[in-house]
Amino acid sequence: MDLGIVNSGFIFDIKKFAIHDGPGIRTTIFFKGCPLTCWWCHNPESQNFEPEKFINPKNEDIGSEIFEIVGKKVSVKDVFKEIEKEIIFYDESGGGVTFSGGEPLSQPEFLLSVLKLCKNYGIHTVLDTSGYATEEILKQIQDYVDLFLYDLKFIDSAKHEKYAGVPNQQILKNLIQLSENGSKIIIRIPIIPGINDDNDELNKMRDFISGLNNIQGIDLLPFHKIGKNKYIKLNLPYKMEDFNEPSDEMMEKIKLKFDTTNVPVKIGG
Numbered sequence: 001m002d003l004g005i006v007n008s009g010f011i012f013d014i015k016k017f018a019i020h021d022g023p024g025i026r027t028t029i030f031f032k033g034c035p036l037t038c039w040w041c042h043n044p045e046s047q048n049f050e051p052e053k054f055i056n057p058k059n060e061d062i063g064s065e066i067f068e069i070v071g072k073k074v075s076v077k078d079v080f081k082e083i084e085k086e087i088i089f090y091d092e093s094g095g096g097v098t099f100s101g102g103e104p105l106s107q108p109e110f111l112l113s114v115l116k117l118c119k120n121y122g123i124h125t126v127l128d129t130s131g132y133a134t135e136e137i138l139k140q141i142q143d144y145v146d147l148f149l150y151d152l153k154f155i156d157s158a159k160h161e162k163y164a165g166v167p168n169q170q171i172l173k174n175l176i177q178l179s180e181n182g183s184k185i186i187i188r189i190p191i192i193p194g195i196n197d198d199n200d201e202l203n204k205m206r207d208f209i210s211g212l213n214n215i216q217g218i219d220l221l222p223f224h225k226i227g228k229n230k231y232i233k234l235n236l237p238y239k240m241e242d243f244n245e246p247s248d249e250m251m252e253k254i255k256l257k258f259d260t261t262n263v264p265v266k267i268g269g
């Protein structure tokens with residue numbers, strides 16, 4: 001089925017002057033909604049497809065809870081207006097726009113509508129994705145994306161399903177398809193001690209990446225607990241309490257393993 005052009009979609013944030021979401025200075029659009037439920041997700045407010053309440057701790061002065069609504073419906077036009085304002089910075093820095101989330105591929109028509117506008121204006125586009133989408137959707141999106149930031153969490157599908165909520169066969173298949181299509185890809189691997197840092201899993205990921213084409217880099221992203229407070233605000237259980245953040249030494253050791261792929265490897269995004 002061909003994706004249509006739509007007028008609006010749901011986002012939860014727009015970040016200006018982002019420098020960790022692709023090359024140069026970027027505007028990052030955070031799409032609301034993700035079909036995955038990764039235990040370590042540091043943006044849990046991105047998962048629900050509907051706007052929701054972020055509850056702040058009781059405010060003693062007014063004696064009741066205060067909250068903010070996270071997520072809103074926005075028009076394609078208004079999103080593009082925000083993107084367009086920064087064109088001069090993209091030109092000077094080799095930057096552009098990054099679509100993140102949440103999972104942008106879960107609102108494919110909204111994503112395609114904004115992507116097409118960006119391409120009309122020659123703006124560089126990055127898609128930060130879990131890769132969880134049908135092949136049909138990805139094929140209609142891929143030619144409008146200059147660079148993919150593609151998550152790889154596990155090769156083992158049972159573990160992926162346990163810790164991220166969905167199996168990963170389609171995710172791996174899509175990654176192979178993009179690589180064969182000639183799309184530029186940076187692989188992003190979250191490193192979570194006790195979940196995906198065992199030698200067996202890391203070796204499988206390294207070998208899988210070695211078999212792909214057009215991989216521009218590998219980013220190893222150390223797990224951190226900075227998102228914990230957001231779980232409290234959303235009244236959601238935080239499953240990562242007993243897991244440790246990886247040490248610098250551990251990250252360096254894992255980097256050495258991925259260095260053998262002959263693809264540039266970086267610690268951090």
Ligand code: SF4
Pocket residue numbers: 034035036037038040041042043044046047101102103130164
């Ligand atoms: S894919 Fe990303 S946004 Fe979705 S649940 Fe996992 S970490 Fe969060």
